[in-house]
Amino acid sequence: MLWKKERRSHSIKVLILKKAYSFFKLSKPRILFATYLLFLIPYLTASHPNEFSNPMRLAILSLLAITTSMAFNSANSYFDRDIDSIMQRTRKRPLPSGTLTVKEAQAFVASSFTASALIAAYVSLIYGPIILALYCLAALSYIGIYTLFLKRRTALNVITLSPAVAVPILVGWYLGCGCLSLQSILMGIAATTWGPLHLWALASVYTQDYIRARVPMLPTVLNLKDVGKIMFTLALALSAITLSIALIKAHKLIYLLITIPATTALLRFSYKTLKEPGSKWSFKLYKFSSYYLPIILFSAYLNTIIPL
Incomplete structure (x- = not known):
């Protein structure tokens, strides 16, 4: 009986890890890592020589960059799930492959958006409303205009995504030295x-x-x-x-x-x-x-x- 319980416990742990990995993949890890670099390097440049003087501050600001990227990327994956199921390059992503359900993806998108928005609001209270303004600009560019409106309508769709690419750099620099x-x-x-x-x-x-x-x-x-x-x-x-x-x-x-x-x-x-x-x-x-x-x-x- 004991070995059966241990085996069941191990199976549950494996399922939890697989599900966690699927949520991670929903947030497009390569883009997530690249976006974090676009935030981190300008922050380190602008704040030098004090870039590592306050580790807690850096941790909170990093959390802002990471949760924001996770929210936007997972929302894009959710809204583009029908496209991803057709394209050979993307059909193995969590939603097309079935490793995540639509409801699970909805919950993850909602929770990550809530977390990132709350952190952005908190950081804005300390460092100024420009942070929240840039957050909203990135959300509008990536999700509102590109993903929901223009991606399926015009071949120039990626131009509207460009502001979202610039925002991590601007946010990182501003938080590093207090100006642009x-x-x-x-x-x-x-x-x-x-x-x-x-x-x-x-x-x-x-x-x-x-x-x-x-x-x-x-x-x-x-x-x-x-x-x-x-x-x-x-x-x-x-x-x-x-x-x-x-x-x-x-x-x-x-x-x-x-x-x-x-x-x-x-x-x-x-x-x-x-x-x-x-x-x-x-x-x-x-x-x-x-x-x-x-x-x-x-x-x-x-x-x-x-x-x-």
Whole structure:
């Protein structure tokens, strides 16, 4: 009898862990981690040399970034569950695969939204209403306009998602030093430029998936040659913004030593998608661009702690 109880207890623990992992996957862990970096690195840069002087403060602000990303990503997964079930790339996500029920997802979205909104309100009481304003802007951009309204209506849908990409950077910087400097604004503009480039590179790889799901993306309405021209133009603009940040920095050597090779690689991949349209170079551009923005942000932080 004892071994049966132990076996049942073990089975329950396994089920709980599997369910917890499914909730974690609902919040899109890769995007969650990337979003946290977009918040954390600007915060560390702006608050230097006091970035680690108050661990509790950093923990609370990190909780704000993490719960907000979990709320927005899980809401997107919930509302896009019919699309995800059609697309080969996403059909193994928790809702299409059946590892979570619709009601379980609804409960998780509601609880994570409640938690993130309460933390945002609390942080706003301490650091000012701009935090809550930026939170609302990100929610409106990601969930309201992009997910619920424009994603299934226009091939330019990802442009409306761009403000949500910039918000973690702006929030992190503001909480780090109490203001939004020209450098933080340029970083935010870089993020809004990066968003469409990154997502259109992805859509160029999975064009048939988007066509099957009837989701208009630029590669589904234009030929890949024209999409390549647009992505190369965006890469040129992003490169110019990235390098312009060096013009306002008193110390810029380390920043340039890192960003110039990274920007050169970005331009090379985007140029290749223009000259050789197809999934090969689009996939390489998509993968490299995943790291490009964190690399640029980290190089700025590194140049702050090592002023050369």
